[in-house]
Amino acid sequence: MTTNSVGCGAPVQSAPLPASVDLEKETVITGVVCSGEGDPVGGAYVRLLDATGEFTAEVVTSPEGQFRFFAAPGTWTLRALSRAGNADAKLTAGRGLNEVALSVIA
């Protein structure tokens, strides 16, 4: 799989998946963290919270601002913390690829 250079104004570009990941079975939540100016935010901390708001996982975004989780079908909240500001997003994920954009606000 190739990685495109991600512009935050472009459609959501997710993190490339390892070839071993089976999208028939995995529920992948992925996307890009962008700043208010539309630039990707690398090194942001993105946390995945479950339907009750409890912490489930945390990853650090790539230099292109990308993040990725392997979850299960259901309702999830994403929360990004970065030097450029914080952001929240809620989503209902199903099996396969679920793409989310996060814009942080200082």
Next chain:
Amino acid sequence: MSRDSALVSADWAEKYLGAPGIVFVEVDEDTTAYDTGHIPGAVKLDWKSDLQDPVRRDFVNQQQFEALLSERGIGNGDQVVLYGGNNNWFAAYAYWYFKLYGHGDLKLLDGGRKKWELGNRPLVTDPVSRTATSYRAQTQDQSIRAFRDEVIAAIGAKNLVDVRSPDEYAGRLLAPAHLPQEQAQRAGHIPTALSVPWSKAANEDGTFKSDDELRQLYGGAGLDGSKSTIAYCRIGERSSHTWFVLRELLGHSDVKNYDGSWTEYGSLVGVPVALGDEPGDPPSN
């Protein structure tokens, strides 16, 4: 043990950068994190290639640990300050591991890499080399390490604390959600284990909650302070975080980390497993 003896703040660490006798050590799950920028002067430990036996599932032995620390330039008298990513999971794991081999002066940097980075503190990519030492380790302190037979015997007798996320505890996920979910072992938890996710002990910036909040957390979850406690997670690193809280911050006397954790327990033939959000009962004989 207490907060003052086991934990240092980011402000403290910044003040003592480069001080003689203090060695900062970064330990990460993502072992490339160090190379993209680390605390000035910090040496790197790879939790997998440095701390795990390359063939068997076990730790490096006493002699290998001595050789590792000698090569990294860590002396027996040095104060070792551990920090890392993932809210200090692997740094807490290394803290427990250094304790296992009897290192004397150990601290964990509160908040780890996250607190340090979000606070715009300095990170450098300069290579770090320290003069080699002749480190001497102790034999493993088994009073802080639990093995599977002891864990099975603890069902219904000791406190078992499952520190994974609620969905892993219930059996809805098999691994933390930053990892693929295809796993060999069965899902669920050890019957009677209390669910106290490690994350409840930490603030959003990765620092530990106050002692009062921590006491309320474990008391409220039903942890019986008069009993011994065994903490576990999936591979023993998140449970090191909870081991650190219970033993090093709150001063509980008998707390063990089960490093075999769910990847071992969930693969054992014939052991009881509970599914769902409740601890479940001990198996009746």
